[in-house]
Amino acid sequence: MTKTTSRIIKVDALSRVEGEGALDLHIRDGKIKDLKFRIFEPPRFFEALLKGRDFSEAPDITSRICGICPIAYLLGSSQAMEDALGVSVTGPLRDLRRLIYCGEWIESHVLHAAMLHAPDFLELDDALQIAKANPELVKKALKLKKLGNEILEVVGGRAVHPVNLKVGGFYKVPTKARVRSLIEPLKWAIDASRDLALAFGGFEFPDYEYDYTCVSMRHSDEYAIQDGRIISNRGLDIDVSEFPDHFVEEHVAHSNALHGMSKTGEAYLVGPLARYNNNFDQLSKMAQATAKDAGLGKTCLNPFQSIVVRMVETLYAFEESLRIALAYEEPDASCVVVTPRAGTGHGCTEAPRGICYHRYSLDKNGLITKATIMPPTAQNQKQIEIDLHGVVERHMDLADEKLKWRCEQTIRNYDPCISCATHFLKLNVTRD
Amino acid sequence: MAHKKPKLAVWKFSSCDGCQLSLLGCEDELLDVAEQVEFAYFLEATRARVKGPYDISLVEGSITTPEEEERIHQVRKQSKVLITIGACATAGGIQALKNFADVDEFISAVYAHPEYIKTLSKSTAIADHVPVDLELRGCPINKVQLLEVLGATLVGRKPNVPNHSQCMECKMSGQVCVMVAKGQACLGPVTQAGCGTICPTFDRGCYGCFGPKELPNTSALADRLGELGLDAKQRSDLFRTFNAAAEPFAKESLKHD
Numbered sequence A: 001m002t003k004t005t006s007r008i009i010k011v012d013a014l015s016r017v018e019g020e021g022a023l024d025l026h027i028r029d030g031k032i033k034d035l036k037f038r039i040f041e042p043p044r045f046f047e048a049l050l051k052g053r054d055f056s057e058a059p060d061i062t063s064r065i066c067g068i069c070p071i072a073y074l075l076g077s078s079q080a081m082e083d084a085l086g087v088s089v090t091g092p093l094r095d096l097r098r099l100i101y102c103g104e105w106i107e108s109h110v111l112h113a114a115m116l117h118a119p120d121f122l123e124l125d126d127a128l129q130i131a132k133a134n135p136e137l138v139k140k141a142l143k144l145k146k147l148g149n150e151i152l153e154v155v156g157g158r159a160v161h162p163v164n165l166k167v168g169g170f171y172k173v174p175t176k177a178r179v180r181s182l183i184e185p186l187k188w189a190i191d192a193s194r195d196l197a198l199a200f201g202g203f204e205f206p207d208y209e210y211d212y213t214c215v216s217m218r219h220s221d222e223y224a225i226q227d228g229r230i231i232s233n234r235g236l237d238i239d240v241s242e243f244p245d246h247f248v249e250e251h252v253a254h255s256n257a258l259h260g261m262s263k264t265g266e267a268y269l270v271g272p273l274a275r276y277n278n279n280f281d282q283l284s285k286m287a288q289a290t291a292k293d294a295g296l297g298k299t300c301l302n303p304f305q306s307i308v309v310r311m312v313e314t315l316y317a318f319e320e321s322l323r324i325a326l327a328y329e330e331p332d333a334s335c336v337v338v339t340p341r342a343g344t345g346h347g348c349t350e351a352p353r354g355i356c357y358h359r360y361s362l363d364k365n366g367l368i369t370k371a372t373i374m375p376p377t378a379q380n381q382k383q384i385e386i387d388l389h390g391v392v393e394r395h396m397d398l399a400d401e402k403l404k405w406r407c408e409q410t411i412r413n414y415d416p417c418i419s420c421a422t423h424f425l426k427l428n429v430t431r432d
Numbered sequence B: 001m002a003h004k005k006p007k008l009a010v011w012k013f014s015s016c017d018g019c020q021l022s023l024l025g026c027e028d029e030l031l032d033v034a035e036q037v038e039f040a041y042f043l044e045a046t047r048a049r050v051k052g053p054y055d056i057s058l059v060e061g062s063i064t065t066p067e068e069e070e071r072i073h074q075v076r077k078q079s080k081v082l083i084t085i086g087a088c089a090t091a092g093g094i095q096a097l098k099n100f101a102d103v104d105e106f107i108s109a110v111y112a113h114p115e116y117i118k119t120l121s122k123s124t125a126i127a128d129h130v131p132v133d134l135e136l137r138g139c140p141i142n143k144v145q146l147l148e149v150l151g152a153t154l155v156g157r158k159p160n161v162p163n164h165s166q167c168m169e170c171k172m173s174g175q176v177c178v179m180v181a182k183g184q185a186c187l188g189p190v191t192q193a194g195c196g197t198i199c200p201t202f203d204r205g206c207y208g209c210f211g212p213k214e215l216p217n218t219s220a221l222a223d224r225l226g227e228l229g230l231d232a233k234q235r236s237d238l239f240r241t242f243n244a245a246a247e248p249f250a251k252e253s254l255k256h257d
Helices: A055-063 A070-085 A091-121 A127-133 A135-156 A176-180 A183-201 A240-246 A272-282 A285-293 A303-327 A376-394 A400-412 B018-024 B030-036 B066-078 B087-091 B094-100 B103-110 B143-155 B166-173 B178-182 B218-227 B232-239 B247-255
Strands: A006-011 A021-028 A031-039 A215-218 A229-232 A247-250 A259-262 A343-351 A354-362 A368-374 A426-431 B007-012 B038-042 B054-060 B079-085 B134-136
Touching (some): A021 A376, A021 A400, A055 A070, A055 A368, A070 A343, A091 A127, A091 A183, A091 A400, A091 B018, A135 A176, A135 A183, A183 A303, A215 A343, A229 A240, A240 A354, A272 A285, A272 A354, A303 A400, A354 A376, B018 B054, B054 B066, B054 B143, B066 B079, B079 B143, B087 B094, B218 B247, B232 B247
Parallel strands (some): A021 A426
Antiparallel strands (some): A006 A021, A006 A426, A215 A229, A247 A259
16 A cells, blocks of 8 residues: 555543543554643642642641542542641551551442443443443442441541641541441441442453552551552562652643653552552452453553552451441550751652652741652553553454544553643644 | 333543442442433443434533533533533532632643643533533532432432531531541531532541532631631632532632632
């Protein structure tokens, strides 16, 4: 064929993601000429507007970065401040923090897996269409999501932007009766989340694997959620305070989100797949068995299977919640006392989408002089573009409309939180 | 089919997605809502896009870019009833803190290449740009209020959304006053009710996420906050959060700046 063939595929406003992003894909003679994953979510300048504010205000202000994962900000900033001020929150208060973080993993993972991601595998527009064919599945998912939100309400006061978390701990600890009210529903949820993991494990997964550099937290004696060291499957093992020595952000012209990469310029993966691959050995026996029964090995390199990994993590989060609720006794104090002083502190937690890093510098009065926040989707952006290249090359024979959908699905594998990443989607495909 | 379902659209401007998430957070009611309305445009939930006009538009977020400034007019043109949801849409949100600062300094504090960034100098409410039929307050909105407003709009009655103060709400629910009993700083006397009395039940003063009530006496409250030991900066900062650009809060914060 002598004639040049050109295909332009554009997704102008990506759906079933949190925030605004787009994809431009230009294919010429069966080869990708240009591919850009753009984040046009308007910048809101959080790092700048924190300057001059009191250290105690950072949790509530930064939680407004994201309505889906506010705990990643409430807790990440609190822990960074605690690091700067030389205190640590341990024992039952740490357990309560883990409990509310489990609530966030559950509501965020179930929302994404059942309502935003599952429709792709069934070639449906949304979860409401799944509800027409399989109402029981959708009702079960909604009930699980609701229970995640209830954990947030019991510990934090409300599901979106909880009010009860602060530097040093909590304003008021929940009563034993309130926490114990979660026990029976949690027992049901463990079985129900296993059902969903098995149902999603039965989907047909597009052919694609990548040898990811997986970066996650690791804790010495539990599947890391709210603290630990930062590790990778390539031998990295660092303290949270060393994050800036190993990772950088780059500002590229086509995106309002800064691209995260290693200091040597390489892309890396954060989130459920990275955690699963790095910390599989620390999942509960039931979570490991459910993963196996749903078709997963001890490592998972097909990002489309992240939907199953999310449900395995959801199951684990329910087990953890039950463990904490059963053991809960009201602590004597709701927080540890913090006194302002000059210093710099680092905090990092596993947000549902991956590690979320915070660093703050304070003056002697505890006012913020510098703030840096590295949300998970910003870190994944470069890897998302690599996956898109790989998926498009492997599925080039698909018609434009199908290829477009496959690209969207590839992006949704990451559960991208664009609101977070812009301190992100449209798909535009051009074929020449 | 005899009656076509009313078309609902959900639009996002500068925001955290938390308010539209409140709609997906109506786990017990979501499938019933979907029986009553067609989700004609709701990017966070569906790929399906049905052309306007729309019977009800829910608008989340504030106007912070030249593109948004244009787009809100398109949304208004296609919407029979336009309802703004949340503090960003009703007052400019937390990002309106930039209204009190030098925006170029803000951009260079966050981005290495300020020339790539297109942003307006101020974050503004939707009502500053187009006529709004109803405003639903909160950071985030209360989903019970959202369902009330949707239900009322569908049947054509006035929604029951109180505009009295949070202070009144505490009294009605028998909540012990955290300012009187414990000397805690609280914006309850000047903040519109609606959250469901959350902070005081957690031993915390109201931080004003539902914005100013009608005719709030902010200066009297500021005096009292001074007596409780808050210095001028602390008083200013307390008024300057998620509803910083709402006029009564903006004016009071500037007095102590």
